[in-house]
Amino acid sequence: MAIKFDQQKTKQQLFHLSISLATVLVCMTYMQFRRNWAHVGKFWESFIIPIVFTGELLKVILARYCGRLETSNLTAKQRQKKAAYFSAREIFGGLLMQFLCTMLYAFICIILGAPVLQNYEQTFVLAMVLTLMTVSPTVFLLGGGGSLQVCFCEKVEFLTKSEEISLDLFKYNAVGAIFGAWAGSVVAPLDWDRDWQVYPIPNVVGALLGCGLGNIYACSKVLYSTAKVYYSKKRS
Template sequence: MYSISILERIKLNYSMTTIGVIIVYTFFIQFVPEILWLTVLFFILAECFKVSIIQKLYSLDTANNTDGNSRKRRGNKVAESAKFGLLMILTVFFFAFICIILGAPAFENYEKTLTLSSLLTSLTLFPISLIVGVSGTISILLTDSFELVNVTSQAFLRLLKRNAYLVIFGAFIGSVVFPLDWDRPWQIYPIPNIVGAITGQMIGAFYTLFETMVNHKLGKKQH
């Protein structure tokens, strides 16, 4: 009998919890539709929950091919936490800068731009940093050659990177509704971008779920 692999379990776990989190969010947002920063907090907590569950269940080895050290064994925890916070802040401002370059108001509604950029950070770089740490994340940003020693961990990292691309693409596509003269409440910046980013993550989760199920069935046929 062909049993489900650890990697398949990880992918199913992550994709199903992601879908579940977004479903919960759709109910949550009905009670606080005007408080956008709660969306950021919600997804930060959700990503912490998903990644911690997977790490505890499967004990992912995050040693990389460069120095062979695990994120858990690196440096002082206080210094690592400070670097982590700095990286997240810089990423937030980077996304905010990109939003302004693409047409977001520079000073008017700046808090909304920071909310959107914070959400993008929490759905892209944040979960990756939880897995590989600050040094690993910087290596990923600067080079394509960063790889983890463990094949399963590397595959999960690729999943997170693909989801990050889909989140950014979804946020960008969300901008297409701004020029439309519909005067709908949900057209107000940055709601379409937020919806687009979350939709991108949802698409990534469904794709991973479908891909894993198809590969599992093909594996069963081969055995």
């Protein structure tokens, strides 16, 4: 029996992953261009946060574009509930949720060894980068209420097919960024005396590289599934 191939789904997945990998590549190219990596931990001197924000926003726009005709498949009640999650109150709730997640990441960084009274700006930048790579995409896509349901592992009733695809791919960003930031701490205590060992440079770079590796893994899964369908059709 030939495996069914969903061309639209595959296109969205590949475009989504391409945006993720391009975001990481642009960030790394920008840091290399600046040469002095000390700017990475500076909120007003670095473009890392705007670049990551733009990349995540583009992925949400892609999901909206791919699903522009799918909302007609939702019931009137589901459409009404979906619209309610993008009211002014829910938008404020989404912003508050991202702020609280940033504070939580900053607290975790401090618990794991970041200075409490020093380098607070660097800790905030790292926490904000992690928030943008983990929580923010879901907030941008589903609003405050929908993202809260996802965080508590509840089923969101109004999801379209394109939104489900994006949510499935967002997890590679999140897992890769968290593990990458944690793994980046390994080089900090080494006595190499390199400028890029200064906190939070290894953690930010680790989050970016972890995000990139996560998306490469997801891309390999998509390409493998596509190749499997192609050879299945060729044999039949």
